[in-house]
Amino acid sequence: MKVINKIVWITGASSGIGEAVAKELFSHGATLILSAPDREILEEIRKRYDAVEKGRCHIMPFDITRPDEIRKVVSEIKQLLPRVDILINNAGVSQRSYAVDTLVEVDRRLFEINFFGAVTLTKAILPWMIANGSGHIVVMSSMAGKYGFRMRTAYSAAKHALNGFFESLRAELHGQNIRVTIVCPGRINTDLSLRALTGNGTEHGVMDKNQEHGVPVARCARIIRRSIEHNRKEVFIGKSETFLLVIKRICPPLYYLIVNRASPT
Numbered sequence: 001m002k003v004i005n006k007i008v009w010i011t012g013a014s015s016g017i018g019e020a021v022a023k024e025l026f027s028h029g030a031t032l033i034l035s036a037p038d039r040e041i042l043e044e045i046r047k048r049y050d051a052v053e054k055g056r057c058h059i060m061p062f063d064i065t066r067p068d069e070i071r072k073v074v075s076e077i078k079q080l081l082p083r084v085d086i087l088i089n090n091a092g093v094s095q096r097s098y099a100v101d102t103l104v105e106v107d108r109r110l111f112e113i114n115f116f117g118a119v120t121l122t123k124a125i126l127p128w129m130i131a132n133g134s135g136h137i138v139v140m141s142s143m144a145g146k147y148g149f150r151m152r153t154a155y156s157a158a159k160h161a162l163n164g165f166f167e168s169l170r171a172e173l174h175g176q177n178i179r180v181t182i183v184c185p186g187r188i189n190t191d192l193s194l195r196a197l198t199g200n201g202t203e204h205g206v207m208d209k210n211q212e213h214g215v216p217v218a219r220c221a222r223i224i225r226r227s228i229e230h231n232r233k234e235v236f237i238g239k240s241e242t243f244l245l246v247i248k249r250i251c252p253p254l255y256y257l258i259v260n261r262a263s264p265t
């Protein structure tokens with residue numbers, strides 16, 4: 001399914017992967033609904049799209065951890081647009097702290113943003129997609145949703161939970177013309193590490209070298225667009241870290257050796 005003339009709702013659209021996917025889809029003819037907590041940043045982004053073609057970019061600021069805000073925004077979108085063809089659950093925050101140093105409140109916060117945010121929003125929009133007889137739900141998991149990694153305990157757990165939820169949802173939606181794509185990026189060059197939470201909930205504030213040398217975000221966005229168009233069920237985006245998945249399956253001792261030694265930053 002080409003994205004031209006499709007209405008696409010993207011969360012976490014104020015920076016990084018979300019912003020790049022928005023740009024990629026807009027250039028391929030999609031109409032955008034962009035969400036993130038900060039209205040001012042979204043307004044700035046919308047101005048850029050309005051300069052190209054007015055009316056093809058809408059903004060809906062909200063905090064994904066607030067179910068009341070999600071309900072309000074969904075009802076506003078229903079007034080504004082005939083349908084949402086593609087929902088991209090992209091908003092997320094990473095972690096840079098060892099489990100032993102991490103407050104349980106921070107573990108819960110990471111689950112609220114990365115797991116319950118996507119689940120709450122998807123449940124709010126799904127009945128509408130079912131009634132419309134079509135839809136595509138994309139969820140931004142991570143390589144950390146496939147294997148554990150140091151300094152990522154709660155983040156990795158939340159991403160594993162996302163994989164379980166959306167794999168199961170895909171099976172439930174079989175035959176209803178609603179597709180599910182799970183995206184598992186490795187390291188993408190965004191500000192993710194800067195905003196990652198430390199053990200006491202403050203921001204890490206450091207551009208990790210692994211992050212800096214990650215896949216360029218525009219390339220990641222192109223792969224995501226093609227994955228949507230080809231209805232890929234699961235997609236892995238990264239460099240050498242993607243091989244760890246294969247190594248884990250064919251040579252577990254080597255996998256444990258690598259993962260125990262790999263730099264978490």
Ligand SMILES: NC(=O)c1ccc[n+]([C@@H]2O[C@H](COP(=O)([O-])OP(=O)(O)OC[C@H]3O[C@@H](n4cnc5c(N)ncnc54)[C@H](OP(=O)(O)O)[C@@H]3O)[C@@H](O)[C@H]2O)c1
Binds near residue numbers: 013140188
């Ligand atoms: N970059 C990578 O290497 C990588 C690897 C694997 C998975 N991912 C996943 O990809 C997704 C995008 O990450 P990114 O790399 O693009 O990071 P990013 O540049 O930090 O973008 C994260 C986005 O999520 C939004 N967000 C954060 N908390 C939110 C909340 N409570 N409510 C609503 N929106 C919220 C942010 O908005 P504000 O900035 O305004 O808070 C921002 O727009 C995340 O789910 C991340 O886990 C990234």
